[in-house]
Every structure is written in structure tokens, then in C-alpha cells.
Amino acid sequence: MQPIHLAWVDYAILIAYVAFVIGIGWALARYMKSSSDFLTSARSIPTWVTGLAFISANLGALELVGMAASGAKYGIATSHFYWVGAIPAMVFLAVFMMPFYYGSKARSVPEYLKMRFDERVRALNSVAFAVMTIFASGISMNALAKLLNQLLGWNYNFALWICSGVVLLYVLKGGLTSAIYTEVLQFFMIVLGFAPVVYLGMKDVGGWHAMNHALQGVAVNPAAVYLKDAGVSYAPDAWTSAWKPLLAGPAANPMGVDWFAMIFGLGFVLSFGYWCTNFLVVQRAMAAKNMTAARNTPLVAAVPKMFFPFLVIVPGMIAVALTSMPDKNYRIPPPILSQEVYAKAIDAVKTANPADSAAAVKSVGDALGKKVAADKIASLVAANAASKLSDEQIKQGLYNSIAENYYDGVILSLVKKYCPPGLLGLALTALLASFMSGMAGNVTAFNTVFTYDLYQAYFAPGKSDRHYFLTGKFITVVGIVLSIGAAYFASMYDNAMDIIQLVFGFVNAPLFATFLLGMFWKRTTGTGAFFGLFGGIGASAIFHALTIAGSNAPGAKGGYLKVVQVFPSEMAQNFWLAAFAFIVCFTLTLVISLATSSTKSDADLKGLVYSLTPKIVDKNQPVYQRPAVVGVVLLIVCIILNFIFW
Amino acid sequence: MGLDIRWPIGFMFSLIGALLVITGLVNGADARSLNLNINLWWGIVLLIFGALMLLGAMRSRKTPPPA
Numbered sequence: 286m287q288p289i290h291l292a293w294v295d296y297a298i299l300i301a302y303v304a305f306v307i308g309i310g311w312a313l314a315r316y317m318k319s320s321s322d323f324l325t326s327a328r329s330i331p332t333w334v335t336g337l338a339f340i341s342a343n344l345g346a347l348e349l350v351g352m353a354a355s356g357a358k359y360g361i362a363t364s365h366f367y368w369v370g371a372i373p374a375m376v377f378l379a380v381f382m383m384p385f386y387y388g389s390k391a392r393s394v395p396e397y398l399k400m401r402f403d404e405r406v407r408a409l410n411s412v413a414f415a416v417m418t419i420f421a422s423g424i425s426m427n428a429l430a431k432l433l434n435q436l437l438g439w440n441y442n443f444a445l446w447i448c449s450g451v452v453l454l455y456v457l458k459g460g461l462t463s464a465i466y467t468e469v470l471q472f473f474m475i476v477l478g479f480a481p482v483v484y485l486g487m488k489d490v491g492g493w494h495a496m497n498h499a500l501q502g503v504a505v506n507p508a509a510v511y512l513k514d515a516g517v518s519y520a521p522d523a524w525t526s527a528w529k530p531l532l533a534g535p536a537a538n539p540m541g542v543d544w545f546a547m548i549f550g551l552g553f554v555l556s557f558g559y560w561c562t563n564f565l566v567v568q569r570a571m572a573a574k575n576m577t578a579a580r581n582t583p584l585v586a587a588v589p590k591m592f593f594p595f596l597v598i599v600p601g602m603i604a605v606a607l608t609s610m611p612d613k614n615y616r617i618p619p620p621i622l623s624q625e626v627y628a629k630a631i632d633a634v635k636t637a638n639p640a641d642s643a644a645a646v647k648s649v650g651d652a653l654g655k656k657v658a659a660d661k662i663a664s665l666v667a668a669n670a671a672s673k674l675s676d677e678q679i680k681q682g683l684y685n686s687i688a689e690n691y692y693d694g695v696i697l698s699l700v701k702k703y704c705p706p707g708l709l710g711l712a713l714t715a716l717l718a719s720f721m722s723g724m725a726g727n728v729t730a731f732n733t734v735f736t737y738d739l740y741q742a743y744f745a746p747g748k749s750d751r752h753y754f755l756t757g758k759f760i761t762v763v764g765i766v767l768s769i770g771a772a773y774f775a776s777m778y779d780n781a782m783d784i785i786q787l788v789f790g791f792v793n794a795p796l797f798a799t800f801l802l803g804m805f806w807k808r809t810t811g812t813g814a815f816f817g818l819f820g821g822i823g824a825s826a827i828f829h830a831l832t833i834a835g836s837n838a839p840g841a842k843g844g845y846l847k848v849v850q851v852f853p854s855e856m857a858q859n860f861w862l863a864a865f866a867f868i869v870c871f872t873l874t875l876v877i878s879l880a881t882s883s884t885k886s887d888a889d890l891k892g893l894v895y896s897l898t899p900k901i902v903d904k905n906q907p908v909y910q911r912p913a914v915v916g917v918v919l920l921i922v923c924i925i926l927n928f929i930f931w
Numbered sequence: 932m933g934l935d936i937r938w939p940i941g942f943m944f945s946l947i948g949a950l951l952v953i954t955g956l957v958n959g960a961d962a963r964s965l966n967l968n969i970n971l972w973w974g975i976v977l978l979i980f981g982a983l984m985l986l987g988a989m990r991s992r993k994t995p996p997p998a
Contacts, residue, residue: 294954298947309934334936466936473940483974485964613980705961707954707970789941824951910987 289436290699294691295710302714303451306470306721310455310463321756323460324733325392326572330462333468335578336585338567338711341468343590343721344475346716347425348599354692356601356618358512359539360500360524361930362531363601364594370588372923374560376571376916379583383912384683384901385804386571387579388892393571394564395738398441401803403811403884404742409818411738412597413792414564415731419764420785422727423771429720430772435621436697436713445772448717452724453765457758461572461733463502464725468569471715472589478715479596479696485703486603487840489613500524510608510617511658511688513539528931541835541854554867558797565730576901580912587919591926604695614700618694619687620655631679634662639670653687659723663685677908728764735760767771791829794863795821795870807887807894813878821870828865834858933990941984946979 317323325812338833355363364693376776395414399407435739455463488498501521522660523539530538531547560583570582572642630652637645641858642663649666650657665682668674673681736757741782745752775782783787802809831845891897896928903911934966 294950297950301943301946301950305939311940312934323984404953466939470943471982477944477977481969485967485969488967489965497942703964705954705958705963705970707951707962708973711951711973723934827982878958 289709289799291437291713292706294711295713298707298710299714299717302470302474302718304665306455306467306718307367307451307458309470310458313459313462316462317458317460320736320750320757321392322462323754324729324736324757325378325707326460326462326465326567328572329574330465330578331570332434332578332581334465335569335573335582336371337472337589338465338468338583339566340586340590341472341475342566342569342726343407344472344593344597345425345726346719347428347723349475349479349716349719350428350693352594352597353604353696354603356598357605357690357692358696359902360602360604360605361594361598362527362538362540362928363598364522364527364930365531366726367548367590367594368527368630368927369548370556372545372559372919373552373588374556374581374836375587375590376919377415377557378537378561378567379580379587379912380916381895382800382804383570383580383583384576384898387576388565391492391571392737393417393734394567395808396732396894398814399738401885401890405815406799406811406818407738407742409815410796413789415734415739416733417789418565418727418734418794420768420771420775420782422724422768423766423773423776424782424786425723425727426719426768427775429717431776432697437672439891441776443672446929447719449724449765449769452721452728453762454591456725456728456765457761460757460761461568461729464722464729465569465572467718468722469723471718473564474711474718475882476596478588479600480710480734481708482699482703482712483596483600483603485497486600486607486699488602490606490704496603497605499609500602501864503609504522510605511690514767517840527927529931530544535845535853535857539855541852542857542860546857546860546864550862552866554794554797554863555860556740557862557865558793561859562800564795565726565732568733569728575686575914577903577906577910581910581915584915586771589605591919593921600699601692601695604699615698616685617690617692618698619684620689621693622655622687626653627680627683630683631676634669634679634683637666637725640669649683653683656688656818657865660687669893669901679707704781711901724765724768728761728768731764732757732760735764760903768835780841787841790862791822791825791866794825794866798867798870799876802871802878806878806888807893807896808873808878808883809879810881810883811885812881813874813876820873820899821866824869825862827864828862829858831859879881937984937986937991941979941981941986941988943981944977944984945981948974948979948981951977952973 352363355368360541386397389397389400391400394412395407398410426445426449429448430441433439433444434441455467485494486494490499494806503510503512503522504519504521506517508515508516520530521536531542531544535541535543535569570579573579604617607613608617630649633649633652637648639645645666646657646659646662649662665679665686670783700709704712740756741753756900795818798821799814830845830846831844831849832852833839833842833848834852834857837843839845841846852861887897908914951970951974955968955974958970960966960968
């Protein structure tokens with residue numbers, strides 16, 4: 286990718302943003318007087334702010350890049366990650382679970398687990414969460430530094446340290462409130478920064494119907510735009526309908542997923558596991574100023590979440606449609622290759638014998654080290670033999686003939702294509718903002734869990750609040766330094782990172798079963814929860830060792846013990862794994878709980894379990910503030926959206 | 932907590948909006964953005980958004996909510 290040259294106005298926008306986030310940290314510093322001010326915002330933030338921060342903590346930059354990529358690969362069906370995989374869980378969190386989190390006065394999700402079960406469950410959850418947030422933060426910072434390196438030609442180390450330094454400055458000053466406020470700022474940056482790109486792309490492609498028409502052509506022959514291998518063909522609506530291709534079975538949709546795995550695996554197990562138990566998002570709701578505000582936080586968040594597909598998935602669909610229109614002079618970017626590789630390939634084109642096109646194609650393809658479209662290479666060689674082309678023209682021809690797509694580059698390639706200086710600065714700042722606030726979110730969740738659930742619980746109980754306040758600040762610095770370490774680790778060991786993320790998947794998959802039983806069945810015991818969780822994690826690992834996705838070779842991607850079951854795609858394998866782990870954890874927790882006696886009396890569990898907690902009466906609230914009413918309205922709107930794109 | 936978030940949001944987007952409007956007026960329409968003067972138009976949108984945020988913050992300062 287050619288580095289982008291930024292104009293003064295682009296830098297001015299970037300600097301303005303950084304100045305404002307640091308300024309917010311400074312302005313908040315004088316309110317930071319106790320550990321709870323710093324780590325939990327002293328539960329004082331209005332609903333619309335916690336709601337937007339809630340959604341913003343989830344809308345990281347990797348999500349933005351990844352959703353456009355999925356929009357290109359799978360089309361409108363990607364919105365299942367929103368309409369099936371988020372909204373129902375967010376409504377459930379608001380209506381049923383928030384009363385326990387907020388009402389129990391727990392300061393973190395692990396602390397709730399301690400109140401409900403015992404220390405073992407808390408220790409397991411808090412250690413896993415602490416390690417996970419650091420790696421998540423590192424992975425995202427590595428991606429940011431790489432991006433700035435490729436895009437603007439910045440030095441990798443410089444980019445990594447300067448961005449982490451900015452985050453450190455404002456989080457250390459303003460704590461969780463700082464992180465939440467900048468997340469709100471980031472929310473508006475993302476929406477207002479990317480909306481014009483989507484608008485221009487949509488206008489260029491000729492509107493919604495023209496885009497769908499182009500995508501119908503692509504679905505019949507996806508190999509033409511290098512989306513799938515030659516010979517693969519789908520029904521015309523595979524990229525433009527959300528449900529019809531899914532209901533027709535895994536072979537009929539580009540995701541390779543069946544409807545049961547989608548609804549149970551993603552829509553229930555993974556989605557509820559993430560939205561209802563991940564402290565990173567739940568922390569935002571716990572910072573709200575009262576119970577009603579806390580319960581309404583996920584509901585406020587659900588409104589933009591529901592419409593995000595138009596901002597983040599549609600760009601991927603536009604990119605595919607543009608690629609299929611020869612006159613638009615655009616393609617989904619190929620994998621990034623260095624100047625040297627292109628130089629070698631240009632030489633190969635010049636020296637190739639146009640009479641022997643098979644040999645020419647092979648030598649050029651070897652020089653590029655990628656799959657190439659034979660016909661395009663052959664005609665490029667022939668054109669160069671007929672009349673000498675310039676190096677730049679040959680390079681452009683090579684760029685167009687690489688038969689592989691780099692989907693993560695989709696969103697940036699559109700920004701580059703449509704944004705003049707000014708708007709370019711806004712879009713890039715929005716992207717940068719979401720990377721940095723992602724790090725801030727992870728670090729503020731990490732320091733709370735570390736300070737309260739590990740340090741205060743096991744290392745230094747009973748100290749003064751001042752002590753924990755200073756510890757929280759110190760841990761913030763440690764968290765940032767560890768994130769930087771994790772970023773370097775991610776940049777050096779790609780494969781190790783894949784395995785780490787895989788293990789996190791194993792740990793998270795069964796988690797919701799523990800919460801569900803714990804919150805709604807008072808008989809669930811600590812022993813049951815602890816061993817149920819372990820059983821679920823073990824079940825995930827075994828499931829992974831025995832199954833594999835279609836084209837993968839047995840190994841790190843699964844099936845290394847024995848291949849018992851082959852799934853059509855990795856996504857299907859993941860969804861089924863989650864479903865399996867959930868069922869094992871649920872069953873084990875249930876059986877062990879019945880076999881062991883509870884150490885908690887009904888009085889201990891008041892406010893922690895559904896049947897022992899007085900129902901919240903919200904009859905005196907205005908209708909639009911009653912979580913149950915708002916939740917039902919949101920679900921209805923969500924169902925309508927599903928039917929519109931059926 | 933203390934600071935009303937609408938102040939920084941309002942000021943920041945007003946500033947960015949102003950920068951875009953100036954860029955749009957100086958550079959004019961660009962071929963990249965389909966010959967639309969997107970900087971000018973989008974700058975105006977951001978200015979309006981920023982002004983609304985500032986207005987909201989100003990109004991709630993006059994009538995402090997009951998604590």
C-alpha cells in the first residue's frame with residue numbers, strides 16, 4: 286500500500302482530538318479523590334453517556350475493520366452479529382441481570398461471583414479476565430502501530446509508544462470517567478467520520494438497488510472477484526438476504542453456517558456470554574448513577590448497535606459491488622506486498638516470453654508469491670511485448686491480477702478512494718480514536734479487577750482507601766506497560782497469538798451457563814459452579830481437538846487428536862464449540878450442585894439470586910424509562926429489521 | 932461527575948467543523964469525492980452538531996438538576 290500523504294488540515298484534526306482527550310483527563314483529575322472515583326466513577330454518570338460508552342467499548346477499531354471485511358466476505362448476513370448476536374443479549378442484561386450486578390453493590394463481575402459463589406470462582410474468573418484484557422489490548426495496539434506504519438510511514442515503535450503514552454496520560458488523570466468520556470467522544474467520531482465515506486461509496490455504486498444488483502452477479506460467480514475458489518456458486522441472493530441463504534443450509538451461504546449454530550451458538554451462548562458477563566462492557570453500566578440508569582444503559586446502547594450494520598457492514602458490500610464493476614477502477618485490495626516484491630515481478634513481466642503464456646504466468650506468480658489470475662497476467666505480458674509499458678503501468682496490472690483479497694484493508698481503501706484532505710483527517714482520527722479508546726477501556730477494566738479482585742482480595746486486604754487509590758493508579762501504568770509488551774509479542778509471534786485467542790475462546794464459551802444458573806437457581810453451589818466451569822473449558826478443548834473446519838489441515842486449527850466431525854467453515858466450528866461447552870458446563874454445574882450442599886443461606890443470597898430478590902417496581906417511572914417496556918420495543922424493531930432484509 | 936461531557940464534544944466538533952469548512956472553501960470540490968464539496972457540506976453538519984451539544988450543555992447549566 287502506498288503511504289498516504291497527510292495535509293496540514295489532517296494533522297490539525299488529529300492534534301485537536303488528542304488535545305481534547307488529554308484535556309478531558311486533566312479536567313477530571315480534580316474529582317479523583319478516592320479509589321472508587323478512580324476505578325468505578327463513583328457511580329455518578331448519566332444514562333446516555335454510559336450507554337454510548339457501553340457500545341463504544343465494544344466498537345473497537347478491530348471490530349470496525351473486521352465488520353467491513355465480513356461485509357465483503359458474507360454480505361448482509363454479517364448483520365446477524367448485531368441483530369441475533371447482540372440486541373437480545375443486551376435487552377436480557379438490562380431487564381434481568383443488571384439488578385443483580387448493580388443492586389449487589391459489587392464493584393466488578395468477579396466480585397459478584399464471589400458474593401454469589403465463593404473465592405475459587407472469583408479467582409478463576411478474575412485471573413482469566415486480567416490476562417485476557419492485557420492480550421486484547423496488546424493485539425489491538427499492535428494492529429494500530431502496524432497500520433500507522435503502513436499508512437503514514439511512521440516508525441512502528443514510535444507509533445506504539447506515543448499512542449500508549451496518550452492513553453496513559455488521560456486514564457491516569459481521570460480514571461474510568463476519563464475512559465468513559467473519551468469513549469463517548471469516539472462514538473461520535475466514528476459515526477460522523479465514517480458516515481460520509483458510506484454516503485460517497487453508496488452514491489458511487491449507484492444506490493442500494495444498483496449495489497444489490499451487482500452483488501447478485503457476484504453471488505453466482507464469486508470467483509470473478511476472488512471471493513471464493515473457481516467453480517463455487519451461490520443463489521443470487523446469497524450476499525443480499527440475511528436469512529434465506531442461512532435457512533437453505535451451510536452449503537448455500539458464504540459463511541458455511543447452519544441456522545441452529547447461528548441462533549443457539551452465536552445468538553445465545555456466545556452473545557449472552559459476551560454481553561452479559563464481560564466486565565469490559567458491564568463496567569460501563571455499573572458506573573451509572575442509579576438502578577434505573579444502570580438498567581437503561583444497555584438499552585440506550587442497543588439503539589445505535591441495531592443500526593451500525595449500515596455504517597460498518599455496508600462498506601464491505603459496497604467494496605464488492607465496486608470491484609465487480611469494471612468501469613469503477615477499484616478492487617478489494619490484494620495482500621500488501623513490498624516494493625521489492627513488485628520490482629521482482631515487474632522484471633519477470635519484462636523478461637517473460639509472451640508466446641509461452643503458461644511459463645510467463647508461472648514466473649510472474651512465483652515472483653509475487655501469491656495466487657494470480659492467469660488470463661490477466663498473460664494479457665499484461667502480451668501488452669508489454671506489443672508496446673513497452675511503464676513500470677507504474679505494469680505494477681497497476683500486477684496489482685489487479687493478484688487473485689487474493691486482503692479483506693481487512695477494505696475500509697481503509699474506501700477512505701483513501703473517497704476522502705480529500707480534511708475528511709481524510711477526520712476518518713483517520715476516528716480510526717485512531719477507536720484504537721486508543723479500546724486500549725483505555727481494557728486498561729480501566731484491568732485495573733479495577735486487579736486492584737479489587739486480586740490485590741485487595743489476596744495480597745493486601747484491609748488497607749486504607751488511599752492505599753488502593755494509589756495502587757489503582759500504579760496498576761494503570763503496569764497495565765499499559767504490559768499491553769505494550771503484549772503488542773510486541775503479537776508482532777513477533779503471530780501463531781502464538783492465535784493459540785492464545787483460541788484458549789480465551791475455551792475459557793469464555795461456558796461462562797454464561799454459570800451466570801444463568803447462579804442468578805436464576807438458588808440451589809447452585811460454589812463447588813458446582815467451579816467444577817462446572819472447569820468441565821466446560823475442558824469440553825471446549827476436547828471438542829476442538831476432535832473437530833475441524835472444511836479445508837484446514839489438522840493442527841492448531843483443530844482435529845489434532847482425531848477428526849470426528851468436519852464442519853463446513855471455521856465459523857460453524859466455533860459456534861458449535863460454544864454450544865457444546867455451554868451444555869457441558871450447564872449439565873455439570875446442575876448435577877454437582879445437586880450432589881453438594883450450599884454454603885450460603887437464603888439471607889446471604891438476597892439481591893444475588895432472582896427468586897430471593899424483591900422485584901423492582903418501576904410503575905412510578907415514565908413508560909419510556911421502564912426497562913421491560915423499552916426492551917420489548919427494541920426487540921420488535923430488531924425483528925422488523927430482520928424481516929426487511931430477510 | 933463534575934464535567935458535562937457535552938462541552939468538550941461541542942467544542943471539538945465545532946473546531947473540526949470549522950477546519951473542514953475552511954478546507955472546503957479553499958480547495959473546492961475534489962474528484963475523489965465525486966466532485967462534491969464534501970468538506971464544506973460535512974463541515975457544516977459538524978458545526979451544527981457541535982452547536983447543538985454546546986446549546987444542551989448551556990441550558991442544563993442554567994437549570995441544575997436536583998441532586
